[in-house]
Amino acid sequence: MSKADPAHKERRPTPSENDETVIDTETALDLLSDDHARRLLDELDGNPLSATELAERTDSSRATVYRRLDSLEDAGLVRSAMSVRADGHHRQRYHVAVDRVRLEFDSDGLAIEASDHVERDRNIDPPLHS
Template structure:
């Protein structure tokens, strides 16, 4: 994602109950689109659209996990969202998104900062 989303984009996204369920469920553990479809009680196309929207805003990451039963791999989704803060300022609303980082990302940031 090259640019942070604005308040309107995030507000519209969070207005959707499917989005809220996806964020809540994937904060507990990574899940496949099929599992999310069941948990959200929504069609797979709807879930995939919401997953795309969340990834575009940088609120969700896609991961590839080995599938020991099928011998291949599967795609799962996990939120990297820690907190969204909207503040009222003199010139309008400001948005701050705090994201989780995993140990590999923190190490990369450390090395790049040297």
């Protein structure tokens, strides 16, 4: 099987385009208070993994892992990228998308702001356009 065509790779935002991300406060607090979600974030910190690898490392079912990953990805805390192995097999790998989450209290109420400086320092296979 031939290597993926670089022209079909999805463009990733540069750090300056995506440094500060405001995420849904209620969703983020729910996820950060969830034991399973926090365990996944701990495992993914600095270490992109597949859902199967996460299930094995956390002794969780794949269904539970996929549900939490979907929620974490929807909240902007986790991102995924398609990885192509040398033998041509594809797999989705997940990584933490933010390096800092800040809770802010102001006249508008409670807000969570996430700093997104992680990707420039990580060695992650770039996602492929599907």
